[in-house]
Amino acid sequence: MKQRVRLTVSSYGNVMISIERVNKTYYMGNTSLHVLKDVTMEVIKGEFVSILGASGSGKSTLMNIIGCMDTLDTGRYVIDGISVENSDADVLADIRNEKIGFIFQKYHLIPKYSVIQNVMIPLLIRGTERAEAKEKAKDILNLVGLGDRGHHKPNELSGGQQQRVAIARALVTNPAILLADEPTGALDSKTGKDILALFSELNKRGHTIIQITHDSNVAKVGNRILTLHDGVLS
Ligand SMILES: Nc1ncnc2c1ncn2[C@@H]1O[C@H](COP(=O)(O)OP(=O)(O)O)[C@@H](O)[C@H]1O
Numbered sequence: 001m002k003q004r005v006r007l008t009v010s011s012y013g014n015v016m017i018s019i020e021r022v023n024k025t026y027y028m029g030n031t032s033l034h035v036l037k038d039v040t041m042e043v044i045k046g047e048f049v050s051i052l053g054a055s056g057s058g059k060s061t062l063m064n065i066i067g068c069m070d071t072l073d074t075g076r077y078v079i080d081g082i083s084v085e086n087s088d089a090d091v092l093a094d095i096r097n098e099k100i101g102f103i104f105q106k107y108h109l110i111p112k113y114s115v116i117q118n119v120m121i122p123l124l125i126r127g128t129e130r131a132e133a134k135e136k137a138k139d140i141l142n143l144v145g146l147g148d149r150g151h152h153k154p155n156e157l158s159g160g161q162q163q164r165v166a167i168a169r170a171l172v173t174n175p176a177i178l179l180a181d182e183p184t185g186a187l188d189s190k191t192g193k194d195i196l197a198l199f200s201e202l203n204k205r206g207h208t209i210i211q212i213t214h215d216s217n218v219a220k221v222g223n224r225i226l227t228l229h230d231g232v233l234s
């Protein structure tokens, strides 16, 4: 059996994410599309960074690379002291599991599980004992304001509440970084504002957050805005 690589936390100072001259091209038959062009960015621990770009500018491609769900073609990527660019699929999976909490536009909750079970899943996958996983899930649900909804099914909740469950699920393993792709994209503006206020609150508690959005008002909620235009980040 293949030996899983143990991820060690090295001292990489205050830098959580360091991306240098990253390129990504999609190849389709005879055509190719150069989607990320020499992208360079750094995120400091505790920052809340927004990546703003129009549809098709390469936001999800960049998010997939930051989230270790896809590989880069050329360039360097270091997350929390771990070099990503030469890692194989097993190592990428370990980095994803240990370092990153994902939040998507469409929540991706499991419909047949209760709210509390959905939040427990990442812990159970890691082998956390059930009773402990349940306690942790309850604590995080309290933090996101859903302490009284643990036994509901996702479809019994509003969109904003479902996104809070998804945020709780992302937080329950205490990841180094929260990565959100259009987290308010499926919500009305009032509910979207509530979710953004929750992100700000989590950021004040020390969580590093990267959110991706096409909406400049949403982007303003973070500490810093990076703009992606046709695959060029500035
Ligand atoms: N797997 C893929 N294969 C080929 N082209 C892709 C793939 N994923 C995305 N693209 C193309 O790359 C460009 C950037 O896509 P994407 O990163 O999803 O942008 P955004 O999230 O900003 O809308 C788009 O033109 C899209 O059609």
Ligand SMILES: [Mg+2]
Binding pocket: 059, 060, 061
């Ligand atoms: Mg996208």
